[in-house]
Amino acid sequence: MSSILSYGIALPRYKVFNSILSPGSKGSRSVIFSDEDPLTLAYEAGSRCIEGIDPDVDGVLFATTTPVFNHRYHASFLADLLDLPEGILAMDFSATPRAGTDALLFAHRMIDQGGYKNILILASDTAFPGIGRERSDPSGHAGCAILVSEKPGIAEIRDGHSYSHHIAENFEYKGNKVKLDPRFGKNRGFKTAIKKVWRSSGLNEQDPRRQYFLINSGPFTKDTLRFLAKNGVDTGKQVIKDRVMAGAGYTGAVHGLLNLTGYLDQDPGKQDLVFMDYVNGFNFFKIRVEKEAAISPGLNEQFSRAFPVETYQDYLALREAGSFDSSRLPGRELFTSEMMQEREKENLLHLKGDQCSQCGSVYFLKAQRCKHCKSEEFKTRKLSRSGEVFSFTREHFFPRAFPPVTMAVVDLDGGGRMTLQLTDDLYPQKVPKDLIGLRVNLVLRKMVENENRPDYFWKCTPAGNGWQE
Amino acid sequence: MRNNNRKIAIVGTGVTPFGELFEKGYEDLVIDAVRDAVNDAGISVDEVDAGWLSTAFPEVGVFKGRSGMDLSEPLSLYDIPVTRVSNYCASGADAIRNGMNGLLSGECDVAIAVGVEKLRDRKPQDSIVKLMSDYGHPNYQKGFTAAGTFSVYAQRHFKAYGVKQEDLARVSVKNHHHGTLNEKAHHRRDLSVEEVMRSPMVADPLTVMDSCPTTDGAACVVMVREEDAGKFKNPVKIRGLGLSVSAGWDMPFFDPNYDFLSFRATQTAAKEAYRQAGISDPLRDLDLVELHDCFSIVELLTYEDLGLCGKGESKDMIRGNATALESEMPVNVSGGLLSCGHPVGATGIRMVIEITEHLRQRAGSRQVKNARTGLSHNIGGPGAVASVTILGID
Numbered sequence: 001m002s003s004i005l006s007y008g009i010a011l012p013r014y015k016v017f018n019s020i021l022s023p024g025s026k027g028s029r030s031v032i033f034s035d036e037d038p039l040t041l042a043y044e045a046g047s048r049c050i051e052g053i054d055p056d057v058d059g060v061l062f063a064t065t066t067p068v069f070n071h072r073y074h075a076s077f078l079a080d081l082l083d084l085p086e087g088i089l090a091m092d093f094s095a096t097p098r099a100g101t102d103a104l105l106f107a108h109r110m111i112d113q114g115g116y117k118n119i120l121i122l123a124s125d126t127a128f129p130g131i132g133r134e135r136s137d138p139s140g141h142a143g144c145a146i147l148v149s150e151k152p153g154i155a156e157i158r159d160g161h162s163y164s165h166h167i168a169e170n171f172e173y174k175g176n177k178v179k180l181d182p183r184f185g186k187n188r189g190f191k192t193a194i195k196k197v198w199r200s201s202g203l204n205e206q207d208p209r210r211q212y213f214l215i216n217s218g219p220f221t222k223d224t225l226r227f228l229a230k231n232g233v234d235t236g237k238q239v240i241k242d243r244v245m246a247g248a249g250y251t252g253a254v255h256g257l258l259n260l261t262g263y264l265d266q267d268p269g270k271q272d273l274v275f276m277d278y279v280n281g282f283n284f285f286k287i288r289v290e291k292e293a294a295i296s297p298g299l300n301e302q303f304s305r306a307f308p309v310e311t312y313q314d315y316l317a318l319r320e321a322g323s324f325d326s327s328r329l330p331g332r333e334l335f336t337s338e339m340m341q342e343r344e345k346e347n348l349l350h351l352k353g354d355q356c357s358q359c360g361s362v363y364f365l366k367a368q369r370c371k372h373c374k375s376e377e378f379k380t381r382k383l384s385r386s387g388e389v390f391s392f393t394r395e396h397f398f399p400r401a402f403p404p405v406t407m408a409v410v411d412l413d414g415g416g417r418m419t420l421q422l423t424d425d426l427y428p429q430k431v432p433k434d435l436i437g438l439r440v441n442l443v444l445r446k447m448v449e450n451e452n453r454p455d456y457f458w459k460c461t462p463a464g465n466g467w468q469e
Numbered sequence: 470m471r472n473n474n475r476k477i478a479i480v481g482t483g484v485t486p487f488g489e490l491f492e493k494g495y496e497d498l499v500i501d502a503v504r505d506a507v508n509d510a511g512i513s514v515d516e517v518d519a520g521w522l523s524t525a526f527p528e529v530g531v532f533k534g535r536s537g538m539d540l541s542e543p544l545s546l547y548d549i550p551v552t553r554v555s556n557y558c559a560s561g562a563d564a565i566r567n568g569m570n571g572l573l574s575g576e577c578d579v580a581i582a583v584g585v586e587k588l589r590d591r592k593p594q595d596s597i598v599k600l601m602s603d604y605g606h607p608n609y610q611k612g613f614t615a616a617g618t619f620s621v622y623a624q625r626h627f628k629a630y631g632v633k634q635e636d637l638a639r640v641s642v643k644n645h646h647h648g649t650l651n652e653k654a655h656h657r658r659d660l661s662v663e664e665v666m667r668s669p670m671v672a673d674p675l676t677v678m679d680s681c682p683t684t685d686g687a688a689c690v691v692m693v694r695e696e697d698a699g700k701f702k703n704p705v706k707i708r709g710l711g712l713s714v715s716a717g718w719d720m721p722f723f724d725p726n727y728d729f730l731s732f733r734a735t736q737t738a739a740k741e742a743y744r745q746a747g748i749s750d751p752l753r754d755l756d757l758v759e760l761h762d763c764f765s766i767v768e769l770l771t772y773e774d775l776g777l778c779g780k781g782e783s784k785d786m787i788r789g790n791a792t793a794l795e796s797e798m799p800v801n802v803s804g805g806l807l808s809c810g811h812p813v814g815a816t817g818i819r820m821v822i823e824i825t826e827h828l829r830q831r832a833g834s835r836q837v838k839n840a841r842t843g844l845s846h847n848i849g850g851p852g853a854v855a856s857v858t859i860l861g862i863d
Contacts (some may be wrong), residue, residue, distance in 0.1 A: 336607045348608055365609075365723045372726050391628075391729055393620035394673040397594065398612050399602055404672075405612040409621055409722060409729075419621075419722035421612040436628055448607050457608040 002111040004287075005055065005118065005153035007261040008048030009299055010041050010143035011248055013424040013461060015306040016315050018249075021134035029140030029249025031309060032126050033424050034321035034401045035445035038064045039074065040456065041124035041143030043081050043444050048295070049145035050082070050120065057147075059089035059119035061107055063099035063253040066126045067092070068454070078122055081444065081456065083350045089116065096171075097218070098279035099123070099253040100144070105283050107148040108160040121146045125252035128319050140249020144257045154264060154293040155273075159286035163196050165189040168280040170219065190220045193282045194227050201284055203274070208232045211286075212271055214240045214263060216256035217278035224276070240273075247303040256283075262299040267292045305465050307424065314426065321401035334448045336455040348457060349444070351385070353416050354378040362415030385442040386463060387412040392435040394428070402426055408460055410440055418442075423459040424466075432467055439463040477569045479860070480701035481510025481691030482822040487810045488655040490685040495533040495587045496543035498687035502815075503544055503583055506689035510701055512579065514544055517691070519577035520551040523564035523584040525813035525849075528604070529596045531587045534814065540583055550576070557849025558761065559712065560584065561688070561817025562856030566710055568692050578693065584819070585687040586812030593683050609719045616680050616764060617672035618851040621722070623766040624674070625729040630781035632769065634674045638665035639787045640765035641678050644801045647794060648808025650835040655684045655810030665765075679765040684810025688818035690825070703829045708842070709748070709859040711741030716853045732848055734855035735774035742844070742857040743776075751776045752798060755859075756840040757827055759820040761848045762805040771846060772800075775857070794835060802827075802835045817856060820845040824860045 012032045018025035032041070042062060050057065060082075062075035069077070075090035093099035093106070100123040107119035123144050129137030148157070167189030169180045180186060198204050208231060217224045221242075225235045233239070244251060244258045251258055256277040263273075268289055275285040297305070309315050346352045347366055354367040358375035364383060369376050387410040394404040406422035423445055425431050432438065440460035447457035483505025485498055493501070507514050520541070524534025533539045537551030550571075556563040561584035568580035588596045598614050605611075610618070626632045642662055648654040665678040698704035715734035721727055739751075748754040758775065762768040769783035777798060778786050786792055792800035803809055803823040806816060824843035826832045837843075842861040849855070 334603050334607070335605065340607070361725055363723065363725070365719060371720065371724055391621045391624045392673075393613075393617045393624060393675075394670070395612055395614055395617045396670050396672065397598060398614055398617070399594075399598075400612075404670075407610075407612045407617055407621070411725065415725060417723055417725040417727075419610060419613075436624065447611055455607045457611070 002108045002148050002150060002157045003153040004155045004157065004264070005147045005149035005151060006049050006053055007147065007264065007295065008045040008145040009258065009261055009265070009295070009297070009302060010044035010048065011302040011306065012036055012041065012141050013307055014309050014318065014426065015247070016309040020309065020312055020315065025135060027246040029138060030142055030247070030306065031315065031318060032141045033426065034318060035423055035459065036126070037068055037446060037454070038066050038124040038126050039068055039078060040445055041126065041141065042074070042078055042122040042145070045124065045143035045145035046078060046082050046120060046122045049147050053147070055118045055147060055149065057084050057088065057118045057120050058116050059107065059110065060084060061091050061093060061103035061119060061121050063093040063103045063121070063123040064125055065094065065097055065099065065252045067094055075122070080345070081349055089119070096279045097252045097255060098277055098281070098283060100255070100257040101277040101283040102162070104146065104148065104257065104285070105160045105162055108157045108285070111148055111150050118147060118149045121148060121257070123254040123257050125254045127252055131316070138245070138250045140251050142244070142248050142251040142254045142258055144254045144261055146257060146261060152290065155290055156288045157285055158288055159201065161201065161284050162281065163193050163284065164281040165193045171280070187220060187223050189280065190217070190223055190278060193278070194224065197276065197282045197284050198231065201286070204231070209234065209238070210272060211274050212238050212240055214259060214273055214275045216259060217276065218250070220278055224278070243299065264289065264293040265295060265298040267294050307426070309426070318426065334450045336448050336450055336453055338453055341455065351383040351458070352380050353383045355381040355415065360415070364416050364418050383416045384413040387440060389435045389438040389440060390417070402428070404428060406431060406435070408435060408440065410460055418458065421459045422461070424461045430467055476695035477572055477692055477707045478695050478698035478704035479690050479707065479821070479825050480693055480698060480704050481506045481512070482689070482825055483509060484653060484688045484819055484822050485686050486653045487684050487686035487812060487819070489589045491589070493685065495531050495539065495585060498585050498587065498685065499540055499543045499583065502585070502687035502689040503581065506581065506691050510691040512691065514546060517546065517579050517581050518549050519568070519571050520546065520549065520581045520583060521554050521564040521567045522551060523554045523560040523582065523814040523818065524586055525555055525557060525560045526586070526597070526600065529588070529591065529599050531590050533587065534585060557854050558763065558813055559817060559847040559849035559854040559856040560814045561819070562821070562845070562847045562858055563712060565690065565692070565818065565821060565858065566712055566856070569707065569710065572692060572694050578697065580692045581689055582692065582818055583687065583689040584812070584815035584817060586814045587685050588683040588812060589685045596683050606719070610722055614672060616675050619764040619766050620672040620675050622729045622770060626766065626769065627674070629730055630784060632784045634666060635662055636769065636784045636787050637674065637679050637765040638662040640762060640768045641665045641807050643787070643793055644762055644805035644807040647802045647835060648804025650833070651804045651809065654804040654808045655682055656808050675764050675766065681763050681806035681811040684812045686810065686812035686815045686819065688815045688822055690818055690822060705825045705828045705860050705862055707858060708861045709742035709745030710856070711738035711745070712854070712856045713737040713741070714854050716851070718850050718853055721851050731770060731774050732852040732855060734852055735771055735846065735848055735857070738855040738857040739775050742859050746859040746861070748859065751844070755798070755842055755844050757799045757802060757824065757837045757843045758846070759801055759803060759805070759823050759843070760846040762801055762807050763811060765807065767848060768800065768805070771848070775844070775846065794837070799837050802837060817845070817847045820847070821858055821860065828860060828862045
C-alpha cells in the first residue's frame with residue numbers, strides 16, 4: 001500500500017471561453033501565458049504540493065504529452081528547480097495522456113514494494129488544438145502534483161494495476177491523428193480491457209454499490225457508464241463527474257490526476273474510490289479516502305480567479321507567443337548561461353538569500369558585507385514568495401510579446417527585495433495605473449529563450465483575484 | 470590626508486556638434502575634438518604627453534574605444550601612454566580625473582581627456598536598449614531599459630514628495646529652451662509642458678521628451694598643472710573633483726533599505742568636491758551648474774543631492790523657475806543632456822567645457838553673467854557612480 005500525502009494544482013491564470021473558439025460551445029479551457037510551459041506548470045504544482053511539508057523525497061516522476069526537451073529528463077530538471085536532492089529516482093512518462101496515471105501506478109508500486117519513501121508525481125500538459133479544430137479538440141492546460149508516500153495521508157492507494165490491450169482507437173502517426181479502422185468495432189479494445197479489469201480486480205465479486213467511481217476514459221465515457229450500470233453501479237450517484245473538462249478543457253496527461261485531486265479537494269469524506277484511466281488499456285486504482293484534504297488554491301478557487309481571454313485574436317497571439325520564442329526577437333541571441341544558472345541556482349531559483357546577523361537586513365543578491373551595517377556575518381534564509389510592490393514602472397520599449405513590460409520593485413514578506421517583471425498582464429489597460437502597495441506572488445516563468453535553453457526566473461503576478469473586479 | 474587642492478588648470482577645449490553625425494566616423498570625431506582643443510590651447514598635438522580616452526559602450530556603438538589605441542591611431546599620436554576610461558555615464562569626468570592625477574604624479578606635463586561616443590550608426594533600440602535586453606545578467610533587472618531604472622525613482626518621488634508629471638515636463642521644457650541657444654545641441658526646439666507629456670511614453674512616467682536622445686559626439690580638454698598655466702590664455706582651474714561609487718549596477722533594485730529618493734553617489738561626490746573647493750553654501754557659492762539630466766527626474770533629484778534645495782523641495786525650484794538661465798541658480802544652460810544629447814563617454818567632458826566657457830565669458834547668447842564658479846555633475850549606472858567637478862577663475 002501507499003498513500004497520497006499531499007497534492008498541488010496549478011492552472012494557468014488565463015482561460016478562454018469555448019464560445020470564443022467555436023461559437024455556441026459551452027464551458028472554457030485554461031490557456032498558458034506566453035512565459036509558461038509544461039515545466040513552469042509542473043513546478044508550480046510541485047512546489048504547492050511539498051510546501052510546508054518538507055518531505056524526504058526520493059523520487060520524481062514527470063508525465064506530459066507535450067515535452068519541452070528531447071534526450072533530457074524533465075523530472076531531473078524539475079527536481080533541481082524544486083531543490084530536491086541529486087541522485088534520486090527521476091523518470092519521465094510521456095507519449096500518451098495515460099502518462100499521468102502511469103506515473104501514479106509506478107509510484108504506488110515502487111513504494112508498495114519497499115525501498116522508496118516519498119515519490120513526487122508531477123504532470124503538466126500544454127497541448128494546443130490545431131487552428132480551426134478547437135471544437136473537436138478541447139485541449140486545455142494544467143499542472144498537477146501528487147506526493148505518494150509510505151506514510152498514511154489523505155487517501156490510501158490500496159490497489160493499482162495496469163491492463164494493456166494491443167488495440168488503440170485514437171493515436172497519432174507521423175503527425176496524423178488516426179482513428180481505428182472501422183472494420184473493427186470502434187470500442188473493441190476498450191470493451192476487452194474493461195471486462196478484464198472488472199474480473200481481475202475482484203469487483204465482480206464485491207458489492208459495487210459500496211464504492212464511488214472516478215473514470216477518465218475520454219471518448220469511451222458513455223461506454224464506461226453503460227458497462228458500470230450493467231454491473232450494478234448507480235451511475236447517477238456513484239460516478240464522480242469530470243469537473244475539469246468544463247473549466248480547463250481536456251488536460252491530457254494531467255486530466256486523470258487533476259480530476260482525482262480536484263475530487264479530494266472537495267472533502268468528499270471517508271469512502272472507497274475506484275479510479276480508472278483508459279487510453280489504449282486501463283490503469284486501475286482502488287483508493288480509500290481517509291480525511292479532509294482541501295488545499296489553497298484549490299481547483300474551484302483557481303477556476304474563479306482566472307482571467308478571460310477576450311477575443312480569438314488574443315488567443316492566437318497568446319498561443320503564438322507561447323509556442324515559439326517568447327522573446328519575439330528573431331535572429332537575436334539573448335544571453336543565457338547554463339553554467340551561470342547552475343552556479344547561482346541556490347539564490348536564483350531556490351530563493352535563498354542572506355540575512356545579516358547584525359542588523360537583520362535580508363538580501364536576495366549575494367552579500368559578502370552588509371550594505372547597511374558592514375557586518376560580514378550572514379545566515380542563509382529562504383525568501384518568501386509573496387510581497388508588496390514598493391515602486392514600479394512600465395517599459396514600453398523593452399522587447400516583449402505583449403508590451404509594455406511592467407517592472408516592479410517588490411518587498412518580500414519577511415524581508416528581502418527583488419525587482420521583477422510583472423506577468424499575466426495580457427491586457428495592460430486592466431493593470432492599475434499606480435501599483436505601489438499591490439500584493440503580489442512570485443511565480444517561476446520563462447525569462448529568456450534562445451536557441452540553447454529556456455531560462456527560468458521569478459516574475460510576479462497579482463495575489464488573489466488581482467485587479468479583477 | 471587627501472589632496473586638498475588639486476592644482477590643475479584647463480587650458481584648451483574642443484567640442485564637436487552633438488547629434489546624428491552620419492558624415493563623421495568615430496575617428497573623425499576624435500580628430501575634430503582634439504584638434505579644436507589643442508588649437509584652443511595654442512599647442513601642437515605632439516606636445517601632448519599623455520591621453521585618456523573615455524568611451525563608455527564600444528559594444529553597442531561601432532566597437533571603437535575599447536582601448537586608448539583608438540585615440541592614438543587617428544591622430545598618429547604614438548609613443549605616449551594612452552588609457553581608455555570607462556565608468557558608465559561618469560566616464561568622461563573620470564577621464565579628467567585620471568588626467569589630473571597623471572599631471573599631479575609628474576607622469577606627464579600636458580594631458581588630454583577625450584570623450585567619444587558613436588551611437589547613431591545603429592538604431593536607438595540597438596544601442597543602449599540592447600545592453601539591457603540582449604546582454605547582461607539573464608535575470609537581474611531583465612525588462613528595464615535605462616529609462617525604467619530612473620522611473621522607479623520618479624514613482625517614489627511622486628509618492629513621497631507630491632512631485633507631479635508636470636514637474637518632470639518643466640525640466641525638459643527649461644532645458645530644451647536653453648538648448649535653442651546652443652548651436653551644438655542635438656535638439657534645438659522649444660517645447661511646451663503639454664508636448665512633453667503627450668510625447669510617447671518610454672517608461673511610466675517618463676516620456677520620450679523626458680529622456681535624452683542617443684547621440685554622436687566628442688569633446689576634449691587639454692590640462693596642465695597650475696604652475697604651467699601662465700603660458701596659456703584663459704586658464705580655468707579645477708578647484709575640486711569628487712568621484713564616488715556608492716551603489717552597484719544591480720544592487721539599488723535589490724537593496725531592502727533603499728528608498729529611491731536620492732543618489733548617495735552624488736551626495737558623497739559633492740561633499741568631497743565642496744570640501745576641496747571650500748564651498749559651504751552651494752546656492753551662494755556657485756554661479757551655474759551643469760548636471761546629469763539624462764532623464765528629467767534625475768535633474769530634480771540632483772537639486773536635492775547637490776544641496777541646492779532641501780529634501781522634497783526640488784519641485785518648488787522647478788515650479789518657481791529658479792534654475793532657468795536668468796535666475797539665481799542657472800542649471801543646464803547648455804540645454805543639458807535632454808537637448809544636447811548623450812554621447813555617453815563625451816558627455817562629462819562636454820559639461821566641464823560648458824562651465825569652462827562660461828567662466829571664460831565666451832559662452833555666447835547663453836552666457837551666465839559674471840560666472841566665476843561652476844559645477845559639473847554626472848551620474849552613471851542606476852545611481853552607481855557619480856562625479857562632481859568644480860571649476861573656478863581667480
